[in-house]
Amino acid sequence: MSEESDPKPFSIKPDGSMSMKIEPDGKISASSDDPIEMDLGTIKSVGIENIGDVKEHSINNQFGFVSHFVRFTNGGELEFAYNAQGQIVKFEARNLQTVVQNGERLMFRVSSKQ
Known part of the structure; x- marks a missing residue:
């Protein structure tokens, strides 16, 4: 393998x-x-299953960190930040389904149970 x-x-x-x-x-x-x-510790990437479910997305880049805030059409929220080495240093998700792909990718989607 x-x-x-x-x-x-x-x-x-x-x-x-x-x-x-x-x-x-x-x-x-x-x-x-x-x-x-x-x-x-093993997460390499963060993604959104359907970009059409995004209501708002803001990016802030300062002091060597890049942070993202995403609000979804169902009211769900995703906040995460990377450091200069590409490591996730902050992460929060609310009212979303999270799919872990092969233990190293996070994919977010609006819950089908609303």
């Missing part, structure tokens, strides 16, 4: 209770009313 196709582990930890469900297609879903902490 190539390095690209080798599965990369990631971990999540809820602040409170969290429900997990395995879908018929093998997808694992986790949800919580409380924040869920995720280890972002």
